[in-house]
Amino acid sequence: MNKKQKKMLARILIAAVMLAVLNVIPVAGPLRLALYLIDYLIIGYDILQKAGKGIWNRRVFDENFLMAVATVGAFALAIYSGSGDYNEAIAVMLFYQIGELFQSYAVGKSRKNISALMDIRPDYANVEENGRLVKVDPDEVGIGSVIVVQPGEKVPLDGVIIEGSSSLNTSALTGESLPRDAKAGDEIISGCINMSGVLKIRTTKEFGESTVSKILELVENSSSRKSKSEDFISKFARVYTPAVCYSALALAFLPPLVQMMTGAPADFSVWIYRALTFLVISCPCALVISIPLSFFAGIGGASREGILIKGSNYLETLSHAKYVVFDKTGTLTQGVFEVSGVHHNEIENAKILEYAALAECASSHPISKSLQKAYGREIDLSRVTDVEEIGGYGITARVDGKAIAIGNDKLMKKLGIPYYECHSVGTIAHMAIDGEYAGHIVISDIVKPHSKEAIAELKKSGVEKTVMLTGDAKRVAEQVAGSLGIDEVYSELLPADKVSKVEELLNVKHEKEKLAFVGDGINDAPVLTCADIGIAMGAMGSDAAIEAADVVLMDDDPLQIPKAIKISRKCIRIVYQNISFALIIKFACLALGAVGIANMWYAVFADVGVMILAILNAIRALRVHNL
Template sequence: MNKKQKKMLTRILIAAIMVAALSLVPVQGYLRAVLYMIPYLVIGYDILLKAWKGIRNRQVFDENFLMAVATVGAICLGDFKEGTAVMLFYQIGELFQSYAVGKSRRNISELMDIRPDYANVERNGSLEKVDPDEVEIGSIIVVQPGEKVPIDGIITEGKTTLNTSALTGESLPRDAKEGDEIISGCINMTGVLKIRTTREFGESTVSKILDLVENSSSRKSRSENFISKFARYYTPVVCYSALALAILPPLVRLMLMGLDPQWGDWVYRALTFLVISCPCALVISIPLSFFAGIGGASNAGVLVKGSNYMETLAQTRYVVFDKTGTLTKGVFEVCGVHHNVMEDHKILEYAALAECSSSHPISRSLQRAYGKEIDRTRVEDIEEISGNGVTARVDGIPVAVGNSRLMERLGVAFKECHQVGTIVHVAIDGSYAGHILIADVLKPTAKAAVAELKKSGIRETVMLTGDIDRVAQQAAAETGVDRVYSELLPADKVTKVEELLEKKNPREKLAFVGDGINDAPVLSRADIGIAMGALGSDAAIEAADVVLMDDDPLKVVKAVRIAKKCMRIVYQNIYFAIGIKILCLLLGAVGIANMWIAIFADVGVMVIAVLNAIRALFVKKL
């Protein structure tokens, strides 16, 4: 609890003890009124002041005004205990609500802990702590074990293990070494690192994430906007209704029926009506539900830019995936080596050495598969033939590595291969040695993610890709997506998403999931854009509505489930609060409900709704 909450708790305890003591003391008349005014003012003076300020500023109709009128009215009718109790329990509810909001804010504040306080810059042989804003691009900073990485950059010296849980929600550490890119917000766990900065602090990953989370509350959902408008008209209506309840029935009894008007009884009913009608449960719990949902999602590595996107995500029934970098790793890997006589590792060795001077992704995949340091002294006479491949001499032996056109050009007889992927043929000393199969590999969780999405209520999954149809169809079959569109240019993907948007029911939403690098147009066009693995990607953070902080496809499932849970809680609170209030208002109007039932209808309902809203903070692991 903070200082303000502790002060309120003290006031509540003092007032509660005094009310309990007065209930046991047989005091009547003016002395009773004076004694009950002490706990009433202890617990309610601030509410009375706020109500008076609202009247002076011509902003009369709020919960402070309702509580002030109801409690002062009850005291004027001689119901001292009820009037004080209403104010006491209202303040208990306010304390509870304050604590709940504070807990939700602390949950988001844990994410804010990624903000670095300083950066270490080496000057004159010693480390100097400076404000991260003062570090220019290209500067060398030093990050010691236990410190946060303050600015995005590239490791120039050292190796370490990084804790990225504050960014991704995953506790598994990641290894980093010289030459690797590193993003701000990670915690250096082991070695000393020297990093050459590639961005200014204001443009770094941590700054963009914090800005995104801090501004998420500015984008309101339809449910929040409805509650705001509802409260604006609802409170004056119930005030005038209570006034009518206090005046009209007695007048009818007196003037038309000639009966005792029973003014005190009807005024008491009107005051009970006012307490019941206080809209605290709705006004507090609905924004709190969204706030807690966004906070819980952020701690799980899912950044939602606003409650409106949370609402849209919950209505998603169609999910469209980009293939490369989203369902697949986006990097070529050797999937198989097929040879005539020579051993697998020998073919890989000759192919990797022949390709050692090329920066092509296929060349890099061959070198990674070889797994050893390339000895360039063994290679000579390298010639790269555009669109065909590479020829070279390795250990004095002629080697050719490339596609079928290269084999035909060199007059080497080769075997046709019908496997899906990129086929790299290898000829050694003029004879065909075999071929190497290279493909973009599916992410380990891609198939599970598609299956879990269908369990979560997604009606159809679609895959868009620029790959040839044969490769696309195999990827679709392995992942289990329902439809696939292949050989698409970036502009074609936008067109295809627009076609899908036109065909679906307008009330059902379509989400597009991309890797955030070249998918910005499609992310913007879909009902909701989800950028996956978007650490450090400006395009993703700007264009997407939801940003997943790592490249695990299961995070898409988590995002959908968090949104659905959040919206279930919102609707539960709306139906529960309105239903109980309508029931109690009817009971109050006919004289069945008293002040104690009114206290439950106001404070009790608010406490239950807030407790329910807090559930949105907790995210289950898949």
């Protein structure tokens, strides 16, 4: 509890004890009224103050005004009737303040939980200057500076490791509990926690442009983007509160006037009491507080899992996603070429890889790099001569004096060498040695381990159609889509074609159904922005992704996509539950209050009780780990 909450708790306890004592000791007359007024002011002076300020600033219709009018009116009725029963006025204010304290504590606790989960802002950076370490504010560190991160410290800025190796805890960024290994030459981002070795890092960004700053800015700004549900509640409260105030006024005076006109005795005190009860019941706190809190908790719970949602409007849109469109490379596949098969003629696999890696040693093409990686040894350039790259065909070279030709089927045809067709999925590199066909190597973009499971989870969670877009050849695209269970696939697309295809899909879907596009955020910003909701995955350290997307997945695990949708749907369910529950109870109690069945005690439950239950339900949106 903070200082303000402790002060409120003390006021509640004093007022409650004083109310109990006043009901025991025999006090009558003006002294009784004075003691009850003191008790009332102890518990309610701030509400009266806020109501007065609201009237002065022409913001009359709020919960403070409703409570002030209702409780002051109850006091006035007790004085007018001469009953001396001031308990209800004080009890209503007392329970209202208990509800406010609970709400303040619950909101504060959920904010603290989220702050703790997102506690990635570093307090300092150890800058190396003239052989010694100087502790400075991260804002003061320039690009190209050398910083030292000790075990247990947060990495303060983005950079490249120039010395040392360690394990990094990235859980605050990605939701991933397993540590990641890092060594010299690796890029490193701010917000990670160094777990073991000492790291020397050369910074590549200033703190204001670093990953941790971008993430914190994104989370802090998320509350400013309101959902349709929040806008509805704001508009509803603006109309609802004046309406119930005027209804209470009508309830207080119209029935007695009708009684007078019909010759019956006008019972003003009964109808004014009902009107005051009506005002207490009508307070819209449960809706005004719990709906934004539900979204806040949902966004906070998602951030805990490494899913950054830029606002409650995007959370709400995501919950209605029925179409999910994927860019293949880097999203469903690893985006890294690997040798997936070697089919030889009369030569060993290892020898084919060796000749291929040596012949391709001068090329920077991704396929060449994958061959060198599969070979796994240092390239001895002295063994290679007469390298010639033939654009669109492949490479010819001499390795250990042998004439090596490696490339596509067009190269084999060009050289007049008979070759075997390969029906494996991937890029086929055919090889000939001294004019004789030696075999071929299959190079594939490897599918991520959880891609198939992610597609199945999406369908289980209610996504009606999954689509894959790719620039790959039709045969490769269809094989990948088929193995993953994707409904539709469009291949051989240029970046502009992907935008056109998404726009086409947007035109055929139902208006209430939403289309989510999932990409790596690096080269598909136009598609991310034209979809109903853009999701960038594996975006840890990518400024482009954080800028372009509506939802940023810090990890590159495809299972984060169905998890994000499940989190959004749980949050929206809670919002609808709170709206339905609060309105049903409110309107039922308003009707009972108007006909005199519900007294002030019912009113207290309808206001404070509903608010507490709605807040407790809203906080459930924080718990998303096992979805």
